[in-house]
Amino acid sequence: MTESAKPLAGVKVVEFGTLIAGPFCSRILAEFGAEVIKIEAPGEGDPLRKWRKLYPTGDGETSLWWFVQARNKQSVTLNLKHPEGIAIARKLVAEADIVVENFRPGVMEKLGLGWDPLSAINPGLVMVRLSGFGQTGPMASQPGFGAIGESMGGLRYVTGFPDRPPVKTGISIGDSIAALWGALGALMALRHREVHGGKGQVVDVALYEAVFAMMESLVPEFDVFGFIRERTGNVMPGITPxxxxxxxxxxxxxxxxxxxxxxxxxxxxxxxxxxxxxxxxxxxxxxxxxxxxxxxxxxxxxxxxxxxxxxxxxxxxxxxxxxxxSVADMFRDPQFLARQMLEVAQLPDGKDFRIPGVIPKLSLTPGETRWLGPALGEHTETVLDRLGYSPDEIVRLRGDGAI
CATH class of the missing domain: 3.30.1540.10 (formyl-coa transferase, domain 3)
Structure with missing residues (x-):
C-alpha cells in the first residue's frame, strides 16, 4: 500500500508531549499514515526513552517501550526556552493539522504556544490537550498522572477484593484511555473542519474524565438508588456467572x-x-x-x-x-499469530524482536509500522531544511542551543 493510500495520509501532526498519554495519542495517528513530528528537548528527549527495560544502542541504552511508543514518528529537537526554538515550533504548527500536547495547563501559554496564538497563525488547527484535570475548573493547574485519573475517575475504587485496599491494573490504563479519547476527538474535529468551513478547535481531554467515561452504570445507579459499586474481586454482581x-x-x-x-x-x-x-x-x-x-x-x-x-x-x-x-502465552497462541499481533521488527543492531501489532484492522487501509522510535533529533536537520533553513543556519542554531 502506498503512503498516499493510508487513511490519514496528508495529515500533519506536531507532538509536544512526553511519556504516555500525548505520545500514545499521536502514535495512533502515525500508525495510520499521519506525519507526526515529535518535539523533544535537546540532549534529554522524552523520559520514556529511559523507562523500564533498556537495550544497548549507539548512544547508550534505549527503552524497548520507546521503540513502539514512538514508531512512525520523526524526532526533532527544539529548545522551547530559546526564542528561535519557539520560532521554529510556530513554523511547524503553521503547516500542521493537529497539535498534541500533554503539559500541565498554562505551560503552553507561557511558551507562547497556547491556543489563541496558534489558532491565529493557523485557523484550521486542531489542538488536542491532554492533562490530569482538563483546561478549566479549580484543579486545572494541578499535576495529575494516570494513577490520579484512575483514582478520581472511579476505576481504582472498584478494582480489587472487598477485604483489601484498592489495587491498580498492571499498566498505565488511565493514560492510554485518555490517549484514545484524544485521537478520537482529533478525528471528529478534523471531520467538523472538513464539513463546516475549515475552522479548527480544541480537544480538551482530562485523564480523570477519560476514565470516568468508562465507568458503566456507576452514576445512574447512585443517583437513583444511592447504590455505590464496591470491589467484588473477580465477580461482578448482577452479571452471573x-x-x-x-x-x-x-x-x-x-x-x-x-x-x-x-x-x-x-x-x-x-x-x-x-x-x-x-x-x-x-x-x-x-x-x-x-x-x-x-x-x-x-x-x-x-x-x-x-x-x-x-x-x-x-x-x-x-x-x-x-x-x-501471560505475555509468554501470547507468543505461543495461534490467534495472536494469525492476526499478526506480534510483528517482527529489528533493533538498531539488526537483532529481530517482537512488537505489538497495529489495531484496529482496517480491511482496505490497515495501519503499519514503517519505522521504530527514532534516535533523539534524528530528523531535525531534514525538517529544518524543509522549512527553508540553510545548512549554515542549522549549524548556528545548534551552536546557539536552539535545537
Missing part, C-alpha cells in the same frame, strides 16, 4: 456463561441437567440471586479437571472461556 476458576493442575481460567442460552449449555456440558432445566436460572436475575450456589458448582467442576479438559469442554459447548495469559 462470570468468574475466575482454578483447575486441578493449578491453572487460572475465566468462564463467562452469563447469557441465558450459554448458561444452559454449560450446565448440560458438565452434567447438571437439573440446573440447566431450573426455570429460575433461565434469567440473569434468577442466577444472580443464587450466585454462590452456581459458583460453587462451577468451582467444583473446574477443580476436578485439568485446564485442557475444561477449555475443550467449554469450547465444544460454545461457552466463552480462556486461560489468563
Amino acid at each position: 462470570s468468574n475466575t476458576h482454578t483447575t486441578r493442575d493449578g491453572k487460572h481460567l475465566i468462564i463467562g456463561a452469563n447469557g441465558d442460552a450459554i448458561f444452559r449449555r454449560l450446565m448440560l456440558a458438565i452434567g447438571r441437567v437439573d440446573l440447566a432445566d431450573d426455570p429460575q436460572l433461565g434469567s440473569n436475575a434468577g442466577r444472580d440471586a443464587r450466585a454462590a450456589e452456581i459458583y460453587g458448582v462451577i468451582d467444583a467442576w473446574v477443580g476436578a479437571n485439568d485446564a485442557e479438559t475444561v477449555l475443550r469442554i467449554a469450547a465444544e459447548a460454545q461457552v466463552p472461556s480462556s486461560p489468563i495469559y
Whole structure:
C-alpha cells in the first residue's frame, strides 16, 4: 500500500508531549499514515526513552517501550526556552493539522504556544490537550498522572477484593484511555473542519474524565438508588456467572456463561441437567440471586479437571472461556499469530524482536509500522531544511542551543 493510500495520509501532526498519554495519542495517528513530528528537548528527549527495560544502542541504552511508543514518528529537537526554538515550533504548527500536547495547563501559554496564538497563525488547527484535570475548573493547574485519573475517575475504587485496599491494573490504563479519547476527538474535529468551513478547535481531554467515561452504570445507579459499586474481586454482581476458576493442575481460567442460552449449555456440558432445566436460572436475575450456589458448582467442576479438559469442554459447548495469559502465552497462541499481533521488527543492531501489532484492522487501509522510535533529533536537520533553513543556519542554531 502506498503512503498516499493510508487513511490519514496528508495529515500533519506536531507532538509536544512526553511519556504516555500525548505520545500514545499521536502514535495512533502515525500508525495510520499521519506525519507526526515529535518535539523533544535537546540532549534529554522524552523520559520514556529511559523507562523500564533498556537495550544497548549507539548512544547508550534505549527503552524497548520507546521503540513502539514512538514508531512512525520523526524526532526533532527544539529548545522551547530559546526564542528561535519557539520560532521554529510556530513554523511547524503553521503547516500542521493537529497539535498534541500533554503539559500541565498554562505551560503552553507561557511558551507562547497556547491556543489563541496558534489558532491565529493557523485557523484550521486542531489542538488536542491532554492533562490530569482538563483546561478549566479549580484543579486545572494541578499535576495529575494516570494513577490520579484512575483514582478520581472511579476505576481504582472498584478494582480489587472487598477485604483489601484498592489495587491498580498492571499498566498505565488511565493514560492510554485518555490517549484514545484524544485521537478520537482529533478525528471528529478534523471531520467538523472538513464539513463546516475549515475552522479548527480544541480537544480538551482530562485523564480523570477519560476514565470516568468508562465507568458503566456507576452514576445512574447512585443517583437513583444511592447504590455505590464496591470491589467484588473477580465477580461482578448482577452479571452471573462470570468468574475466575482454578483447575486441578493449578491453572487460572475465566468462564463467562452469563447469557441465558450459554448458561444452559454449560450446565448440560458438565452434567447438571437439573440446573440447566431450573426455570429460575433461565434469567440473569434468577442466577444472580443464587450466585454462590452456581459458583460453587462451577468451582467444583473446574477443580476436578485439568485446564485442557475444561477449555475443550467449554469450547465444544460454545461457552466463552480462556486461560489468563501471560505475555509468554501470547507468543505461543495461534490467534495472536494469525492476526499478526506480534510483528517482527529489528533493533538498531539488526537483532529481530517482537512488537505489538497495529489495531484496529482496517480491511482496505490497515495501519503499519514503517519505522521504530527514532534516535533523539534524528530528523531535525531534514525538517529544518524543509522549512527553508540553510545548512549554515542549522549549524548556528545548534551552536546557539536552539535545537
